[in-house]
Amino acid sequence: MDTLKVNVNGQPREVLGAQPHTTLLNWLRDQGLTGAKEGCAEGECGACAVLVARPDGDHVSGPGGTRWESVNACLLLLPAVNGQSIVTAEGLGTPGALHPVQRELAQRGGSQCGYCTPGFVVSMAAEYYRPGRKEGQHHAPNGFDIHALSGNLCRCTGYRPIQDAAHALGTPAEGDPFARQRQEPAPPARPLHLHTPQGEFHRPASLPEALELLARHPDAKVLAGGTDWGVEVNLRHARAGVTVAVDALPELRELHWTREFVEIGAGLNLSEIERRLDGRVPLLAQWFPQFASRLIRNSATLGGNLGTASPIGDSPPVLLALDASLVLASAEGDRVVPLADYFTGYRQTVLRPGELIRAVRIPLPLAPVTAFYKVAKRRFDDISSVAVGIAMELEAGVVKQVRLGLGGVAATPIRALETEAALLGQPWTQDTVQRAARVMGGEGTPLGDHRASAAYRAAMLAQLLLKFYAEHSAAGAREEVAG
Amino acid sequence: MTSLHERPPVGAVGAATVHESAPGHVTGSALYTDDLGVRLQGLLHAWPVNSPHAHARVTQLDPSPALEVPGVVRVLTAADVPGVNDAGVKGDEPLFPTEVMYHGHAVCWVLAESVEAARLGAGAVQTEYEPLPSLVTIQEAIAAGSFQGAQSTLRRGDVTLGFAQAAHIFEGEFDIGGQEHFYLETNAALAHLDESGQVFIQSSTQHPSETQEIAAHVLGLSSSEVTVQCLRMGGGFGGKEMQPHGYAAIAALGATLTGRPVRLRLNRTQDITMTGKRHPFHATWKVGFDADGQLLALQATLTSDGGWSLDLSEPVMARALCHIDNAYFIPHVEVHGRIARTNKTSQTAFRGFGGPQGMLVIEDILGRCAPRLGLDAHELRRRNFYQPGEATPYGQPVRHAERLEDLWTQLLARSDFSARQQEVRAFNAQHEHVKRGLSITPVKFGISFNFTAYNQAGALVHVYKDGSVLINHGGTEMGQGLHTKMIQVAATTLGVPPERVRLAPTRTDKVPNTSATAASSGADLNGGAIKDACEQIKARLAAVAAGALSAAGKAHVSSLGVHPNDVRFENGQVYPLGRPDLSMTFEQVVHDAYYLRTQLWAAGFYRTPGLHWNREAMQGHPFKYFAYGASVSEVEVDGFTGASRLKRVDILHDVGDSLSPLIDLGQVEGGFVQGAGWLTLEELRWDESGGPNRGRLLTQAASTYKLPSFSEMPEIFNVALLERATETGVVYGSKAVGEPPLMLAISVREALREACAAFGPAAREQTLSSPATPEAVYWALNRARKGAQEKDAQEPAPADD
Secondary structure (H helix, E strand, O other), rough: OEEEEEEEEEEEEOOOOOOOOOEHHHHHOOOOOOOOOOOOOOOOOOEEEEEEEEEEHHHHHOOOOOOEEEOOOOOOOOHHHHHOEEOHHHHHOOOOOHHHHHHHHOOOOOOOOOOOHHHHHHHHHHHHHOOOOOOOOHHOOOOOOOOHOOOOOOOOOOHHHHHHHHHHOOOEEEEEOOHHHHHOOOOOOOEEEEEEOOEEEEEEOOOHHHHHHHHOOOOEEEOOOOOOOHHHHOOOOOOOOOEEOOOOOOHHOOOEOOOEEEEEEEEOOOHHHHHHHHOOOOHHHHHHHHOOOHEEEEOHHHHHHHHHOOOOOOOHHHHOOOEEEEEEEOOOEEEEEEEEHHHOOOOOOOOOOOEEEEEEEEEEOOOOOOEEEEEOOOOOOOOOOOEEEEEEEEOOOOOEEEEEEOOOOOOOOOOOOHHHHHHOEEOHHHHHHHHHHHHOOOOOOOOOOOOOOHHHHHHHHHHHHHHHHOOOOOOOOOOOOOO | OOOOOOOOOOOOOOOOOOOOOHHHHOOOOOOOOHOOOHOOOOOOOEEEEOOOOEEEEEEEEOOOOHHOOOOOEEEEEEOOOOOOOOOOOOOOOOOOOOOEEOOOOOOEEEOOOOOOHHHHHHHEEEEEEEEEEOOOOOOHHHHHHEEEEEEEEEEOOOHHHHHHHOOEEEEEEEEOOOOOOOOOOEEEEEEEOOOOEEEEEEEEEHHHHHHHHHHHHHOOOOHHHEEEOOOOOOOOOOOOOHHHHHHHHHHHHHHHHHOOOEEEOOOOHHHHHHHHOOOOOOEEEHHHHOOOOOEEEEEEEEEEEOOOOOOHHHHHHHHHHOOOOOOEEOEEEEEEEEEEEOOOOOOOOOOOHHHHHHHHHHHHHHHHHHHHHOOOOHHHHHHOOOOOOOOOOOEEEEOOOHHHHHHHHHHHHHHOOHHHHHHHHHHHHHHEEEEEEEEEEEEEEEOOOOHHHOOEEEEEEOOOOOOEEEEEEEEOOOOHHHHHHHHHHHHHHHOOOOOHHEEEEEEEEOOOOOOOOOOOOOOHHHHHHHHHHHHHHHHHHHHHHHHHHHHHHHHHHOOOOOOHEEEEEEEEEEEEEOOHHOOOEEEHHHHHHHHHOOOOEEHHHHHHHOOEEEEOOEEEOOEEEEEEEEEEEEEEEEEEOOOOOEEEEEEEOOOOOOOOHHHHHHHHHHHHHHHHHHOOOEEEEEEEEOOOOOOOOOOOOOOOOOOOOHHHHOEEEEEEEEEEOOOOOHHHHHHHHOOHHHHHHHHHHHHHHHHHHHOOOOOOOOOOOOOHHHHHHHHHHHHHHOOOOOOHHOOOOOOOO
């Protein structure tokens, strides 16, 4: 049996008696590092945030340096960070020697009850050390992206002093140990085979090994980021006999372009995809900031989001609009399945036992006019009541091609096929859109729940098409639209 | 001796001091109740068995299968209670119930070596229930006549006469949603026995003395045998005023029965499922105005949803009734208050304590009626402000009523209100799909506990031989900066630098019989007590110093000596009035005093003077003073979705002479954003169906109950404190600040109403549900688009899961 080792605040620690479902947070707290807190146990509040040292850049161009990324320790299973380096708020500074982030936050009244504060410190530190942060970015004097804090909740301050602290941060001083560490390679997540009476945890080293494991354990839980599975473990006390972590497999971490498509590895987290696409898929660029929070995007993968097959997952509406396909890998080889055929029922897919999602393919060329709309109570980091992805091509004022991906209005994500038919070949006018919006309002079978009523969901389908028109017609484009 | 409000020319109060625990907060070294458990040997963990029914009789409870689960040590049931099986003070909250009253009600608790084992043990406890009929909504409770506690009526004048004189009479109905506290730290308690058998409980509680009393009565012990300590809380907001007691009692019971330390920490789902919230309210009202828009009469019935037990519902309703006037003089008033009993969590204190709900009723009335009176809402509000000399419907003169007009005028100017109103109108005329709204609303909030006896506090101040100072007081720290202010008060009174003052954790064995840290009164009451203790010590030191300084003075200038009243304490120096050149250090005076056998510590006490309250008649002088404020909000609403942005907020708020401006600014901003969350985002939804999950809270997690995040912060946020606002009769001229700013957020809701109305024809009444979520705003603006013909609007009933 492998030993599980984690480096915490610069100290290597060997974990004895590790269990497959212990979270990093609970283990840290049992070690007496109680700075990270459990506020919600589902990756919503960020009180548990810790820094993890991750390789900067893609593995193709060599190991590169280290990138400090903030993650939710409550969602990370301890075995999943085997071999990695973690830094907590305690590791950044002490009351007698505050880290610059800690000093700014303390001096500006950024803490009241203080319970969320270590998590804010960590998320701010990650942004403080973000490679390439420079003045003027993100409308901030120091380039600080305030949305890096969107996964941290504070119930006391109202956020203004926290924002002021973030915007007051300078650049790391000469000799700053964390800045210096950015030049050194980050220890990767190491392969692990953990066998315990409570279950097994495997991090295989290669895709063939992973597929072999899955063939042997067809009911194994496939872990690719774990931001959904962590919630199941914490809140619904789900336990798996065998867990297989696939997010670090090199074969699942590629992103490459061909003439026909761009292929995105299912094990890349959303922040990595965002950086590596760098705006070249505009619909995804518009979508990333609306997917959960930075803390979640630093762990969550496309493979995971599609693997859970939630009807309110945020990726299907955009990927359906982009006409994406999934590359499914198994011991028998790869097969390619259009995303539109992938979902078969509520949280049901064509995925066979022993099969996993290796990559997502988006065909090229991309449709020229695209949009993503998410209706939710809160503007950021909320689960959608309705989500719509739209990709359209006009030719001489006529709709030549259109795909509408919908989430939240049926047992699975769906294409709005009748609405597409109502638009196709029609002139792109108010009349056409009004007619199509009425069709759109009847798509799917929206239900009422605690997020929204059925009537509102149906209304939103129609309204979002009208909104799209308002933003993408000669007349409507002039109007600034809130949201 | 100076009066309570007077400040020395030099001192720590009034300085923009950083929170005393800030370095601990940012480094993770500040400890909370649940951080202490890992430091104890042999710790046991507690997990509840929760009812799956909204209302049922427990017909079987067999803990024996749980004991088979590895790691389970004990199951606590009613049979284990040596004292009183009740978690409250009114005898209506059995700690181990035989009849479960809400979905999630705990019937027993399992203790085990690990959280996992305790949870598995709880799953193994055999329970059977006989479901009983349940009432889940206020409307169901009203229809069934299910009420609890006292019903009260606030009355002045004769509403019949008022309506007879009215040129305009309007009627309406209004539902106000509740609010989950969502303190980031959930309820937690940790109990163990010390070597003498004394029960020591660490609890995340706003009311340690009551936690102590209840733990003692459950254990059948006297209060002197139980000590409760609270280091700090990760937020309270009222949610830890009454609710922590039962959990502390469970931990204490477990510790006494097993002899081992017991930790009880609710996870987020348990906390939201099991603990009380802000009361939802239902209001029916009838209002009369004269031809100029002057309020003449208000008749209303407020029904709060108290949940399954009484808890603090009566005083919450009293405060709601005492705030239905907000800033407005209404000659004829008749408002009834009643508390519905439903099968829900027992609703409790939450920042504002009924005040927000009462104020929201009148502000909703004014917002709705202004267009029908042909007035701008802000003009209608201003016309009705209290004038100096007028009294509230409960008979209390409105002290400093002129501040309303003053704040209002200043804020209109600061926020550039009329120019921006023109801009908003121009913007709305040019934009079909997006509209803006701009609104200003006032706050007048009464300070003091309605329950007069609570308006007292104690403190214990030690001066050690080396001149260092340790203070204890009865208030608890939940992030509001009370401890910071208390250090400032002590340092100012003793004339020492704040660094010389340390603050010891709140403990019931240091300061007994404390009141809850609630009602915004923490600094007023405990500050008064600390100042009293420090004054006593200072008087004794002054006598010592007068002697020493007289001797020194004679040697130098052959004066007649120094009278103790003329000794000044400033910046750690002690000197005769007018002769700083003769100063001694504070340390030297303390040293001398010790050798002269002078008592260097003192117990301080404060009781708020001048209060009286007749609860039955709803008349008297319940408040020491009023806190005032006003806010201007501008919103932008997307007509397609109802989504909105808070573009700009301007606030002017009255905290008297601020004890600690950085702390007070934080309270104003934080309270405002929390209020905006309540009014625009946060939505509690229960399963109201007849299905198997009836009564279950559907929004019991952070993923379903959304708090304001960065994106809800106003894009421009200007907050100022009213200047030269000394409040005489309060410690160093300050005012309470915890609750009043929450209600400044009403301007956001009123701005949303204005924006919705802009989608339709002018001068129509615009209704808006509360909370004004994007969906609610969408339906509201749809009503506006349809010409305010409400019956045509398609507003669905709350849906099932």
